[in-house]
Amino acid sequence: MPNPPQNTEGGSLLQRTIEQLRSANSARPRAVDIPKIPGALTFYRVTAYITGVMLLLLVAEMILKYGVGYSVYAFAPGQPIVSLVHYDPSNTAQAGFDVSTAILIAHGWLYVLYLIADFRLWSLMRMSFTKFVQIALGGVVPFMSFIVEHFITKQVKRFLAENPVPSASEPKVEASH
Template sequence: MPPTVAAPKRRFGGTPAQILSALKFYKVLAYATGSMLLLLCLELVLRYGFQSVLMAGGTNSVTGASHGLGFVSIDGGVMAVAGGVNLSTLVLIVHGWMYVIYLIADFRLWSLMRWSFGKLVLIALGGVVPFLSFIVEGRIHKEVLGEVAANPKAGKRY
């Protein structure tokens, strides 16, 4: 009979409470970043497909009338509305900063779970590939809960 080899002990980089906290932070950021990425895709279709941007406020340069909320054509890179807030550009900026925070959440969870570097890359791709953050988040959530439940003493570091 061959000798039985015990499975290696699973060790986490933190306690189960820290891991579940990181998982919750990651989940919130995954959904927020995924939603902003979908808005970003819509904005890019409007900008490059229909040559228009979403503007709030401002004044029409030609007629002098005030502009409320709506789409503005960008013919040759020039908008007919001066002033106001370009909501299309705001979506770009918010998604960019949200992705940075999403990467921090990814790194925190990855380091606490002590996963391979490839898994960090896969999780990070969730913020740049449309719909992927929702799919990856669901799988990661199940995996983390399963590993924490299967290894209750793995988080005891001292």
């Protein structure tokens, strides 16, 4: 049975979460899945960085829209290529490309891709469900995807170092009838 993280009683929620992310005790991949793990890790890392950057853009856009009262538009007639337009929720006929909405939509779809990458790596590594949820939350908490990516990558690379991926040049043993 896997050992629980050591800091389960004390500390903040963030400290306990990071301690759980550091815990590599829950990974139990099957031998047949080990060659697939490096590709799944790369897919996960790329989506983690892209989702993290898009989330930061989304947060900046929300602060600009709801805190300052402006939306970002591109190619609006009579305006520079990219311009700030006073945000008015009742005005749906604004000319130009609404960059603010595009960021929102892009982050949503990229988060779905991030969840697919999370699921693939999680299922190949056969981690605990708690770890899956922690990784998934990394895409909705600002800066968390970068932190989670660091710990998960470290854990998976440690596992791969201890369990090397068989090379393609090694002879494969086939069963005979």
